[in-house]
Amino acid sequence: MNKKSIFAALFLMFIGVVFGAILVSSFHGGIQAGFAGDPQVKLGAPSQLKGGTVDAKGLSHAFIEVSKAVTPTVVAITVTTKGKKGSSEDMGDFFRFFGPNFKAPDPEPQQGAGSGFIISPEGYIMTNNHVVDEADDNGIEVVTSSGHKMKGKVIGTDPTTDLAVIKVDGKDLPTSAFGNSDELQVGEWVVAIGNPLGLQSTVTAGIVSAIGRQIGIIQETKGYGIENFIQTDAAINPGNSGGPLVNLSGEVIGINAAIATTNARYQGYGFAIPINLARSVAEDIIKFGKVRRGYLGVRIGAVDETTAKALGMNNSNGVIVQSLEPDGAALEGGVKERDVILSIDGKEVNAANELQTIIARKHPGDQVTLKIFRDGNVIDKKLNLRSRKEEKLTASDRNQDSDEGEREVEPSKSVNIESLGLSLRPLTAAEKKENNVESGVVITDVKRFSEAYNRQLRTGNVILDADKRSLSSPNDFKSVIDKHKPGDALLLRVKTDNGTAFVAIQIPKE
Numbered sequence: 001m002n003k004k005s006i007f008a009a010l011f012l013m014f015i016g017v018v019f020g021a022i023l024v025s026s027f028h029g030g031i032q033a034g035f036a037g038d039p040q041v042k043l044g045a046p047s048q049l050k051g052g053t054v055d056a057k058g059l060s061h062a063f064i065e066v067s068k069a070v071t072p073t074v075v076a077i078t079v080t081t082k083g084k085k086g087s088s089e090d091m092g093d094f095f096r097f098f099g100p101n102f103k104a105p106d107p108e109p110q111q112g113a114g115s116g117f118i119i120s121p122e123g124y125i126m127t128n129n130h131v132v133d134e135a136d137d138n139g140i141e142v143v144t145s146s147g148h149k150m151k152g153k154v155i156g157t158d159p160t161t162d163l164a165v166i167k168v169d170g171k172d173l174p175t176s177a178f179g180n181s182d183e184l185q186v187g188e189w190v191v192a193i194g195n196p197l198g199l200q201s202t203v204t205a206g207i208v209s210a211i212g213r214q215i216g217i218i219q220e221t222k223g224y225g226i227e228n229f230i231q232t233d234a235a236i237n238p239g240n241s242g243g244p245l246v247n248l249s250g251e252v253i254g255i256n257a258a259i260a261t262t263n264a265r266y267q268g269y270g271f272a273i274p275i276n277l278a279r280s281v282a283e284d285i286i287k288f289g290k291v292r293r294g295y296l297g298v299r300i301g302a303v304d305e306t307t308a309k310a311l312g313m314n315n316s317n318g319v320i321v322q323s324l325e326p327d328g329a330a331l332e333g334g335v336k337e338r339d340v341i342l343s344i345d346g347k348e349v350n351a352a353n354e355l356q357t358i359i360a361r362k363h364p365g366d367q368v369t370l371k372i373f374r375d376g377n378v379i380d381k382k383l384n385l386r387s388r389k390e391e392k393l394t395a396s397d398r399n400q401d402s403d404e405g406e407r408e409v410e411p412s413k414s415v416n417i418e419s420l421g422l423s424l425r426p427l428t429a430a431e432k433k434e435n436n437v438e439s440g441v442v443i444t445d446v447k448r449f450s451e452a453y454n455r456q457l458r459t460g461n462v463i464l465d466a467d468k469r470s471l472s473s474p475n476d477f478k479s480v481i482d483k484h485k486p487g488d489a490l491l492l493r494v495k496t497d498n499g500t501a502f503v504a505i506q507i508p509k510e
Helices: 003-026 056-073 092-096 217-222 275-288 305-311 352-360 429-435 474-482
Strands: 074-081 110-118 124-127 135-143 149-158 163-168 189-194 202-213 229-232 244-247 251-260 269-274 298-302 319-324 340-344 367-374 377-384 415-417 422-426 441-446 462-466 489-496 499-506
Touching (some): 056 189, 135 163, 149 275, 269 275, 305 489, 422 474, 462 474
Antiparallel strands (some): 110 124, 135 149, 189 202, 189 244, 229 269, 244 251, 298 319, 415 422
8 A cells, every 4th residue: 555545544534533523513412403404393302300310239239128028928839639520421432442340540630830929927828819729628838938838728719800818827927018009100110029930939020011901811711800910021931820029119019910922931021910909809808708899780891082072072081881780889879871980989990990990999888989971061979889799601592483473574675884884784573582672773794994893893783772863774873874974973882792882983084
């Protein structure tokens, strides 16, 4: 390389350093951005956060202190259950091959494992119902963090919340402290402690990534469930079930119960039952041996923007009353269908599981005050909760043929409501009897991704009324729609396989 080339290279390096320094200094005062070069338009806003930087050493010390304080209160639970019965019956023909005196082998016992935490010095322990469900007599073994083994017995369970209380013989046992899950905030640091994958006394940390989650896991297994989960990204794996989720004050704010996964292992999200709900359940179980839960007697749904518009509400808040139980506290207290419950005892409710959780922490006979939106007015209703009756699943055989002497009505040609993407026809006499209704129109077709489809209307649903008008024919429905202009929203009362519900639809703008 000659002197000229060396000089050229050094000159370019010098220009680069100078230009880089200019760029840095240009941004020193913050970006003065504007649209189309307009210097008056500024992006962003001043920070609303106050306080100093996070002290990493202090945060680490907090995790250490929480682990030391809470781990001695956390136990490993091993549950032995009887094997599934019915093997010899299911394979009867196979076993008969060996002769009439052959006895099928007894099903092998099975074992499962989970976690729990001590909630009283006398040895009461809280865990999940699914950890101890179907436990054999004397089939519960509890192991403390120090390795001490004890026999446990089930005091009571609550499948509706997936909670259970067991007890060991103990005295002056280390006890977990309870926090207040109602004050929990997204972004708060939490610690999960338990016995995942057979690894005893394991501590993981993360943050609260969401609150009020309803994931359908209890409903799937029990048919009815109260779900208001705390979501966290602290690592939770099989074996963590029943263990505590703890804040950095060392207080239990949740009970780890489930994970979101495609491989039965941790993939980023776990779910915990709020301790305020769990504490109410545990107190009832210890005192009465069962849960005495208040019951409102309503079916409810969320109020979204379209529903709010149809009801004449300014904001999409509260939960709409879809139907009322005949002997429920709500009906007796003057609550009506189409009412929107805005709050209970001053606490706002904007989702069905929020209302369920509030009521679930109360007892039969407790008085609650509901703030209700009805026909443009906000009113208060005081009512006394009742106890929930066990739902009895009964099946009645329906005669598929028409009653003798009953003349079947031939359905007329379907009417298409193209703007909403659905087709309708009248109900037959048999369908009226089957649905226990006097009037209505049945949906015969729903166009995919139409307004009707997006509002969860489906083929076979029966529309009972629209905008408070009963429907006897598809033309009744069409006349209601024709009275509204594009962009208007109206409320439909619809009967589905799951019962009667209010569905709001908006007439699309062209």
